[in-house]
Every structure is written in C-alpha cells, then in structure tokens.
Amino acid sequence: xxxxxxxxxxxxFISCTSLTDETKKFTDPTGYVxxxxxxxxxxxxxxxxxxxxxxxxxxxxxxxxxxxSSFAIYADIGTLGEGSIALADALGIHxxxxxGGQSEGILYLLFPGSGNGQPRTVVDIQSESEKxxxxxxxxxxxxxxxxESDDPVSAAMLKKRSDALH
Numbered sequence: 001x002x003x004x005x006x007x008x009x010x011x012x013f014i015s016c017t018s019l020t021d022e023t024k025k026f027t028d029p030t031g032y033v034x035x036x037x038x039x040x041x042x043x044x045x046x047x048x049x050x051x052x053x054x055x056x057x058x059x060x061x062x063x064x065x066x067x068x069s070s071f072a073i074y075a076d077i078g079t080l081g082e083g084s085i086a087l088a089d090a091l092g093i094h095x096x097x098x099x100g101g102q103s104e105g106i107l108y109l110l111f112p113g114s115g116n117g118q119p120r121t122v123v124d125i126q127s128e129s130e131k132x133x134x135x136x137x138x139x140x141x142x143x144x145x146x147x148e149s150d151d152p153v154s155a156a157m158l159k160k161r162s163d164a165l166h
Contacts, residue, residue: 003029018042019055019075021119033075033119035084041108042078056115058129063091064105071129073120074110081106109133 001014007029017033017040024031033040041059048054053074061083062069070090072083081103088095093102111132120128 001027017075018077019073019117019119033073033084035086037086038075038084038119038122039070039072039087039090039125040075040084041072041087041110042076042082043074043110044080045077047080048074048077051110052112053110054113054115054117056117056120057111058114058125058132059108059110060129060133061087061091061109062107063093063102064107065102066092068092071125073115073125075119 001016003010003012003014004027007014009029014027014029015032015035017035019033019040021031039061041061043053055074055077057074059072059074060069061072068091070087072087075084076082083091085095085097088100088102091102091106094100111129114128114132
C-alpha cells in the first residue's frame with residue numbers, strides 16, 4: 001500500500017506491523033507501530049505460541065557486546081532476532097535495513113501476558129516494563145553473565161532467576 005496525500009510520507013509504502021491499532025483503518029499508516037520511533041521485537045509465530053507471548057507484550061533487550069539495553073514491545077511476527085530501527089539505535093547497533101543489524105550477542109527477556117494487545121507509546125513501554133523488572137540493568141547483567149559461562153553453578157543460577165521471573 002502506498003501512502004496518500006495527508007499521510008505522514010505520501011508516495012512511500014505503508015510499513016505494516018502485526019500489532020495494529022484496531023480503531024484505525026487498514027490503510028492508515030498511523031495504525032501500525034512506527035519502527036523509527038518505537039523499540040520493538042519480532043518473533044516467529046511458533047516461538048511466540050510456545051512461549052505464551054502475545055502481540056503487545058513487553059520485553060527488555062540487551063546488547064551483550066556493549067551493555068546497552070532497551071525496553072521494547074512485541075509488535076511483529078517475523079524472523080527471530082528481528083527488531084525495529086528504534087531498538088537497533090537504542091542498542092547501539094547499525095540500524096540500516098539493508099546493511100545493519102547484529103547476528104549475535106543480543107539477549108531478549110520477554111514477559112508473556114504483560115501487554116494489552118495494543119500499540120503503546122515509548123513512555124507506556126518504559127513505565128510498564130519498569131514495573132515488570134524494576135532493577136532491569138543489574139538483572140540483565142546477571143543473566144547475561146550466566147549465559148556466557150560454562151560453569152554449572154551459573155547455569156543453575158540462570159534457571160533459578162528465570163523461574164523466579166515467571
């Protein structure tokens with residue numbers, strides 16, 4: 001679909017996401033999550049189903065290479081590891097759709113059942129996610145250190161923390 005006069009970018013394609021604002025028409029580009037403004041992740045449908053995730057659920061994502069993290073929303077069905085331009089920028093990853101991205105070192109922590117199935121603002125995503133993981137930076141660092149270790153004690157700690165979050 002091409003944006004029309006009066007849309008944000010007339011003549012350009014409408015970038016659709018699976019998470020939509022149901023109160024807006026299918027042809028309204030503002031009914032979809034804006035990848036340039038909203039940090040969001042995409043998951044394959046079968047992965048989301050197995051994990052109990054629904055569109056609109058919250059997540060925290062960390063770049064293990066530089067320690068940057070961001071709250072995000074699950075807004076699209078797609079390839080595992082795919083994220084929005086805003087998420088890449090927040091994580092310090094080159095966000096160019098053709099040559100950007102990072103193939104390893106990204107940790108996702110998704111909170112199944114945490115959302116309301118609707119697109120959310122940056123402020124909403126931040127405030128609602130903070131309630132789910134108040135001390136997120138330290139918790140994510142603990143989890144990431146367990147993932148990087150072959151130590152069975154660390155692996156057990158990861159499982160224990162993971163179980164506590166559910």
